[in-house]
Amino acid sequence: MSYIIEIATTDYATTRAAVEGGADRIELCTALSEGGLTPSYGLVRQCREAFASALFPIIRPRAGDFRYSDEELLIMEHDIRQCKELGCDGVVLGMLKKDGTLPRKKLAHLVQLAYPMEVTFHRAFDRCRDPFEALDQLVGLGFQRILTSGQQPAAPEGAALIAELVRVADHRITIMPGSGVRPENIKALATATGAVEFHTSVRSRSESTMEFRHPAFPEKDFQLDAIHPEDVRLLRQNLS
Numbered sequence: 001m002s003y004i005i006e007i008a009t010t011d012y013a014t015t016r017a018a019v020e021g022g023a024d025r026i027e028l029c030t031a032l033s034e035g036g037l038t039p040s041y042g043l044v045r046q047c048r049e050a051f052a053s054a055l056f057p058i059i060r061p062r063a064g065d066f067r068y069s070d071e072e073l074l075i076m077e078h079d080i081r082q083c084k085e086l087g088c089d090g091v092v093l094g095m096l097k098k099d100g101t102l103p104r105k106k107l108a109h110l111v112q113l114a115y116p117m118e119v120t121f122h123r124a125f126d127r128c129r130d131p132f133e134a135l136d137q138l139v140g141l142g143f144q145r146i147l148t149s150g151q152q153p154a155a156p157e158g159a160a161l162i163a164e165l166v167r168v169a170d171h172r173i174t175i176m177p178g179s180g181v182r183p184e185n186i187k188a189l190a191t192a193t194g195a196v197e198f199h200t201s202v203r204s205r206s207e208s209t210m211e212f213r214h215p216a217f218p219e220k221d222f223q224l225d226a227i228h229p230e231d232v233r234l235l236r237q238n239l240s
Contacts, residue, residue: 003239004197007232008032014227015047021232025054027092032201034063038079048086057083059093066096066124073106080114090117094124101129102137111142118144126151132168145174147199154180155189162193183234190239202231
């Protein structure tokens with residue numbers, strides 16, 4: 001079985017570590033604690049110029065829900081165009097109507113704008129009203145994959161729904177489990193769901209190299225997101 005491992009990274013250093021560990025694809029974002037927001041032009045450009053791994057920036061203009069205004073839709077359009085100009089392989093996006101269904105016209109426009117880049121529908125899917133209706137609609141809209149935790153906070157908890165989504169998708173679209181995927185559970189998740197692509201941040205923290213640390217501010221202000229290449233390698237090793 002050939003598996004694809006996608007790593008969510010938040011800056012240049014974590015992207016470099018994920019690539020070094022053998023990531024097949026990078027979901028590039030910032031503010032992972034908020035579920036991921038659109039990375040800057042400079043970050044996308046630097047990573048595109050430095051790394052050959054497939055690069056998929058997230059297109060998400062703000063934190064919170066996934067119902068976007070017309071102005072926010074324009075922001076997403078600008079960011080998609082920018083990613084295409086920089087030579088990205090794909091983008092990751094999602095939107096919902098206030099009733100939990102998909103705004104199909106707007107999504108169709110964004111997919112057309114992104115072409116020939118691939119498009120992944122992110123975990124807005126886990127907040128939609130009917131995941132099976134949404135799946136069929138996303139196939140029709142031309143999305144290549146769905147990132148999902150099975151409408152639960154973490155993929156291991158949503159494994160039963162993920163397995164059913166994989167079955168119903170029937171190779172028309174890729175179902176990619178994400179959230180809570182770790183080296184110690186990825187094999188069990190693959191067995192339980194039948195999924196062949198997996199998304200994780202394998203995120204840890206590293207200490208800042210700052211020597212002066214102002215005592216008025218907490219120690220967490222001097223910690224950085226980190227990815228250890230060996231954790232990425234372990235994901236693939238545990239799948240074999």
